[in-house]
Amino acid sequence: MAANNRRMSGKKGAQVGSGGQRRRGLEGKGPTPPAEMRKGHKKNRIATAKAKQVQRRPVARGRGGKGTSEMVVGRNPVVEALREGVPASTLYVQQFIDNDERVREALQLAAERGGINLMEAPRPELDRMTNGLNHQGLVLQVPPYEYAHPEDLVHAAHDEGEDPLIVALDGVTDPRNLGAVVRSVSAFGGHGVVVPERRAAGMTAGAWKTSAGTAARTPVARATNLTRALEAYKKAGIAVVGLAADGEAEIGALEALDGPVVIVVGSEGKGLSRLVGETCDFRVRIPMPGGAESLNAGVAAGIVLYEAARRRA
Secondary structure, eight states: OHHHHHHHSOOOOOOOOOTTHHHHHTTTOOSOOOGGGSTTOHHHHHHHHHHHHHHHSOOOOOSSOBOOOEEEESHHHHHHHHHTTOOOSEEEEETTOOOOHHHHHHHHHHHHHOSOEEEEEOHHHHHHHTTTOOOTTEEEEEOOOBOBOHHHHHHHHHHTTOOOEEEEEESOOOHHHHHHHHHHHHHTTOOEEEEESSSSOOOOHHHHHHTTTGGGTSOEEEESOHHHHHHHHHHTTOEEEEEOTTOSEEGGGOGGGGSSEEEEEEBTTTBSOHHHHHHOSEEEEOOOTTOOSOOOHHHHHHHHHHHHHHHHO
16 A cells, blocks of 8 residues: 555656756757748748749840849858848758858848848759859849840930930940949949940949949940940930040040030950940040059049039039
8 A cells, every 4th residue: 555655646756857958959059040941931932932933034125135143152242242232032041051140140131121032952952053162051142133225324314404424334344343333423423334235244243242332223224236325325416435545635625524425434454446436526535644554444434424523513
């Protein structure tokens, strides 16, 4: 009977503990990932479906056409692109990634901006998407840039009751130079930038970053043939001014900057191409007392835009 009483007393004997394993298991996990990143969650399934629809969707062609989509890879580049407001459609995150500060910031920035799909993918899939680049578990998809048509820049100026102030780039292949020109055009009240469709820099993530966000409000137009686009501007009563080291006049003496004008900037090494140079109404030079042979496109465009804006003030 005593044995039965002991069995029915309800007292528990010594219990085997976890040895702190449960407590340690809760450490170092970081914040709970967004619902879009949690496998099996309804929002994760919706985000996955949307991302697949975006990838399958055909590229629509506008008057100026669209560029191609681009991938920004690596933790630092992805975070910097998100900080600078580079347009993005999808943020891919590697499964079981080490949740460090940059990964958390990328997820936070993407969530705050909204409209960016969050996708979890295994490492082999990210390797395939990036052609084996060192993505470090983060890949940001930049959608194709929608270019304006060269005529749109003129219409925008007239809508504002202003004389067109446009910059055209001839043979400039560095996206950072394009971004710098876009930033200068925005700073000095210009109406846009024209680039050739081939053998020229386009609006990539690098150009967006260099523009410091101004690309969101300063249009970039793409011309199938730059020479024909400049001739069309001339027929519309817009002066075409080309920058050349051997130009006949200095920019300070050029009265054409007072009115509607297109400033054409060539590459730092080769300058203006022959046909574009022959199409220009004026070929002017920037005086450089320091003896430098040439300036990069971003600096040269900024100097002439400042002179044009000073005269119009």
